[in-house]
Amino acid sequence: MKNFYLFCLKHSTLMFFILMLIISGLLTDRFYSLENITNVLRQSVPLGIVSLGLLFVILTGGIDLSVGSIMALVSVVIALVIPDYGILGSMLIALFVGTIIGAAAGGLVSYFKVAPFVATLAMMTIARGLALIVSKGQPVFIDNDAFTDFGTGYLLALPLPFYVLLICFFGVFFVFKKTVFGRLVISIGSNEVATQFSGIQVERYKFWVYVICGLACALAGILATTRTGVGSPVFGIGFELDAIAAVVVGGASLSGGKGTVTNTLIGVLILSIISNLMNLLNIPGYHQQVVKGGIII
Template sequence: MDLKLYKPFFIKFQSLIALFILCLLISLISDKFLTVSNGWNVMRQISVNICISVGMTLVVLTAGIDLSVGSVLALCGALTAGLLKNGLAFPQADLFIGFTILGAMLVGVLAGTFLGAFNGWAITKFKVPAFIATLAMLTIARGLTLLYTQGFPISGLGDDFAYLGTGWFLSIPVPVWISGIVVLLAVILTTKTRLGRYIYAIGGNESASRLSGINISRVKIIVYAISGALAAIGGLIVTSRLDSAQPNAGSSYELDSIAAVVIGGTSLSGGKGTILGTVLGAIIIGVLNNGLVLLNVSPFWQQVVKGAVILLAVIIDKSNSKND
């Protein structure tokens, strides 16, 4: 048997094969894994990572990176919670502005969009490497979150807002619906629109894209703005599910999203990858996290395992790139 004949098959379906093997191993060790309740629990948990990872995929497809998504998630969640519970008060003008749930959520998403667009602007205007620009935003957004919350959680947001993160619609958790809509829109964007073609073109060869007349700066700013908006949506889900905006929310979310993107087959060099591949990568990360919890693995070892998986995925990606 010539294994080389099957190599393209394994490369194409490596994420799916990895998910199958992972599920098989965990189900053999834990009888709690293959249950309906645990399945919905996993899907609810990965909904946030799917939203963030979709935005991260668009960024990585342009050969960029966004390390600020976890901090943006925390800041936007805190803004939404604060406006919903306390509104805006201007004592000097004897003015108070209250916010509906929809209004507070809209402010949160707009804030995430602005922060993402600022990342894109800094990267394109001043030629700051994406790693440095988004690392700076990670620190800035985390600091603003701590300033806004004074280091204390904002809790007691009400049952109506909690429905976003804990409710069910047509027997499916609401966060799963939200992540499904995000994925659908992203698939349409990347496969059916001019912007999607530009994203792949820039990641494939930025110099050639510029010579062909593509506005590189505009596309990158839009992509980072989308990443920020999706991080904000993730922040709304997390805040709603916990009924609290935690100042340290979103820690390590950037690592989970990068892991989902790379495991899903998107090349860190840009220009190659799919949204559905990222969804599969997010499911793998979610199943891995869930399995480690069910097996009572120490949280410290969970970090070690997750880091090893990311490293392995990058090594496989580089190996496949050399063979192309």
């Protein structure tokens, strides 16, 4: 009994995920329908990719509040440039835009010693403002069937965007398990002073985690836009809170140095299931925020 308790304590995120699956099936018989499961997986993709990028930042003891605004800016940019540059060209431009915003935040944090909260709050405001400026405050509709077909398409009964999330998951998992970069990111969050005294250029690594997060947000913004077919300057408002919540629910510490890729993905699925379940139970949107906050606590 004691061993089982210790196992549950060690794998609390996984245990809570299994509990959520059981409860969801008991509360509504629609939860385990194929249509609903694929819907949950599709909706979890943007949050999952952003959370994986944000995990890099949080592991260093930082935070990034600009993720939702980057997604909005990217969605608007790709909607505006896709008629002239095609799918591939517009995607490259959108990824570049997200990466630049991340690099700006990383530069402020690493080399100008601005607090992560302040730096990313500033970039959140700037990115959202740019999204409103270039779109003139209006949604931009995308008239490209090949682009939107990817967001709504399937392969082997799974949504196509979900395969992108799986690729990102295994890529990030490899980085933290098999590369020096991943181990140093965790080391910086565990003890930044000791890592610096070891001869590691901490500023360089802290800069790159924000670049990675910006790139992840850009990719998530692109995939979200393939599903909606609209570049919206108001997209992703409050998304940063969901991403932080997913990483924290996955067991990561906001003080840095603690967190895993697998648990982060499980945290994403837990939040996606919670939202989906409350929709199936016809719980009003405002009430959902209260319930979600309670579960995070």
